[in-house]
Amino acid sequence: MRLMQRDARKALLVLCLGMLTATPVAAQGEPVVIAGTFDLSGAAADVGKDAFEGAKLAIEIVNGRGGVLGRKLELRHQDNGTNPQKSVDQATAMIRDGAKFLMAPQSSGSAIAVNKAVSGKLKIPTCVSTSTADDITIKDFQPYIFTMSANSYMESRAIATRLAKEPFKRYAVISADYAGGRSGANRFKEFIKELNPNAEIVVEEYPKFGATDYTASINKVLAAKPDYVWSILFGADLITFTKQAQAIGFFEQVNKHFLALYDGNTLKALGDAAVVGTEGWQRVPVNIVSKGAAEGQAYVSGFKAKNGVYPSDWAGLAYDCVMIWAQAVEAAKSIEPDAVMKAIETTEFKSVRGPLKFGAFDHQGEVPVYIGKVVQSKEFGQPLLDIAEIIPGSIARPAEDVVRKLRGN
């Protein structure tokens, strides 16, 4: 009887100890879920698909190294059809089902909605990969967001800083008519006048997004005789504009003093039609990152091996989102949101684009802006930007007092 009692007590003790240790053991075996709501169909499907591929690759690489804190990563994703409300619903659902990290959707409208309605509300670390909307880190900032793309303030500031050193005075501004384009254009106008008091804006054009005919804009810009044409055109808009402008000799007329957001996909699509000698800026230029930091090299070669093509900018931004979060988790030794966000604020990370820090007051990634001239590259078999200047994020980013002022406090 006594024996049995002792045995029972021992068994109970073992059971209790077992339970105590069992919970962490079980958790260690379970993968950490990363949630992603991607624009896989609808208007931003081109960007969404690439971002998805970038995220998948990052997770494979992290898992290949043994995961984070000894746990594997698992990407759960849904297609939001480029719809903000769907993005919010899907992100909310995936987080409630246990995801520990959220990849924000690609289009700005959706990213803004998820930042406010999901990330802050559910206190979940969220990475904005592609949207450049200032609001995310400035007006609508909440402590669980961090961004991997230079925002529109930074890009415009970087470009204005570079152009202000040039002798150009008469600037033309062209942007597709959408919120992000308008805000980029407004910032550029403000900065170029601030940094070069002689600069003036001689014409502004805002053709509709996805326009099929740019003759009016082209002719109006030419008629104003600008020294330099600043544009924030990209993707389909840049392709259509380039062809129609090329046809009537626009680029010769402005001495190729034309600037646009030449992302990798657009350059590739343009192919022979890309206007060599015009300028552009880019977020993750494959020709630079593949020869830069070890992380960049691993990323480009990994992507090429997996998908057979070079990665676009959008893939690189999403890839960095996962990688930075994984590093933050390792630094914090925890996947708990507050610990991870603390690590985001205090750690110097290794990114595809080199060492990377985040502003403690806005969680804006201090990523560089790459500016260069269009060339045809034999090595990559497509046109590329021959990067002439890399403007560090620490120079282009808004300082803390500027951010506070813009936030109105």
Added chain:
Amino acid sequence: MEHLSWRRALLLVLLGLAAAALVLVVPESRLPAVTRTVMLAGAAMSLNLLIGNAGLVSMGHGLFLGFGAYVVAIGSVKHGLSLSWCIALAISSAVVLAVVSAIIALRARALFFGLLTLALSQVAFVFVARNYALTGGDDGLVGINVPKWLDSDLAQHFVAVGVTTAVCLLLLMILASPFGAILRALRDNPERVASLGGHPKHIEFIAFVIAGILAAIMGVVAAITDQAVEPTLISWTTGATLLVMVALGGRFTFLGPILGVVILETTRTLVQTYSEHSDLVVGLLVMGCALAFPEGIGPSLQGSRLGRWFGGPVHMAEAATPPSTERTAAP
């Protein structure tokens, strides 16, 4: 008619209770998607007052849905008004919008009426998508403030269900009233109504205004449950989607639109969870329905026991003879 009406009203309330009870079955994380479906169901019901009962094929119903939502969003986000003020403002200004667009749209007949409503909603869409300072442009407006008691998925679901049920009950009352009878008579034989001393234009006008206001009310619900708005809500895509939902569910069955919304929205949401081919699946589904049930799924349920209980047609007799206005378009 009265007796029928009571049974239907009871059925509607039961249906509403069932929709509310979904919170017990559906996992909490999926609730916002269900709430959204309920909101769309109310919008589709309001559209069917025009399509199924007045024979007015509106393709721009998104105008009212989006308008209601945007007034609330602008009031709350841009001017910091309290929600009740926003709602009052939304509904009262929707009356004005509905009256003005009724005057414009009802000048055209049959399919031209539909295209005119489409044009109106597109003009409004471009206005909203390009007025960055007022509407947030294509980024929309996020962060609509709701009172604390409304700031939960559960409360928002109940509000959506409550308002949708109320809208359906109101529609049932309208359709069971003499006005509803005139409306249908007008759809089937406008000359006869006119010869009996009715004013076809006035009747259509009233129907259009009611449908517009009800859609704006559903737009208010959308603003409350999403706490955000974006311009596609106003565009023709919303109008066309609602139209397809009504057509799919069956425009001559009272609850047909709800059936259409539930089928299409549930399919899309589910497919999107697993694949990027929701367009393919929804498209094939719609094509299949077009071939199998060109008049919608609702009417084909009518023969069955389920269909009778599901709430057979308000006007079974008319269902057999397609209204004359449509014949003209399809010789």
Added chain:
Amino acid sequence: MDGRLILAQVVAGVATGALYFLVASGLTLIWGALGVVNLAHGSFFMLAAFAATTLVHQLGPGLGLLCALVVVPLLVLVFAVALETTLFRRVYVGGIWGQLLLSFGLLLVVNDLVRTGFGAVSRSIVAPDFLQGFVEIFGVRLAKYQLAILATTGLVALYLWHLLARSRTGRLIRAAVDDPAMLGAVGVDVKALRTRVMGIAAVLAGIAGVIAAPRGAVNTTIDVQIVVIAFAVIVIGGLGSVWGALVAALLVGIAEALSTLVIDQGGEVVIFALMALVLFVMPTGFQTIAGRD
């Protein structure tokens, strides 16, 4: 704003309008004459544009575009006839509702398949060498490619005129526009006529898709974009009227191009405003069809 700028705008507007005409003329025929509403008409345009990019990538700008101009409209024709005989034919009985549902579903399906097959990233092809660059007339630079679009559209319009005025099919189509009920009564095979007109409409949209491809980006948004504009053109031009559609297409193209000179927010609002205005003033469009409202 000087005269030359306005002239350049008008030419650009006419070239854009020409593309609108090619898509809208087919749509107005099948709708006006045969009561078929095809929301997926823009899908023919998009498919043709994607097919053209593939051919040009394979065969080069000159040969590729020439091949595309011959082969692609035929492929689109086969596709349209197959759709008409297997699917559309089954839903005519129920009036417009079956057609609306069927073609809406088709629009989604084709868009999804094109995205899967060709990718979501915009595609681009260059025009043949001899069509690159510009000619200068009265000091206005006109893109050669725009002029080529105009010339092609002119030829197609001539052929269409010939078809409508001289051929049996044309007579039947005109008869159908005037009085659809009579057609069946006098023993015309309406079934076969529908297939034929659907085929003609698809060929027109196919040609438009091919010649539009070198002009700008080709992606999965152009199907809806063009079909919505085509509906506006039809409404303004009058249902079933090919020549009304021509006038309306040019009007819309020019209004869109000129409006960008005065308002800084793109031209699409002008199209819909014009459509709303025309319908408000003339509730059945410019051309009223006898016996139908």
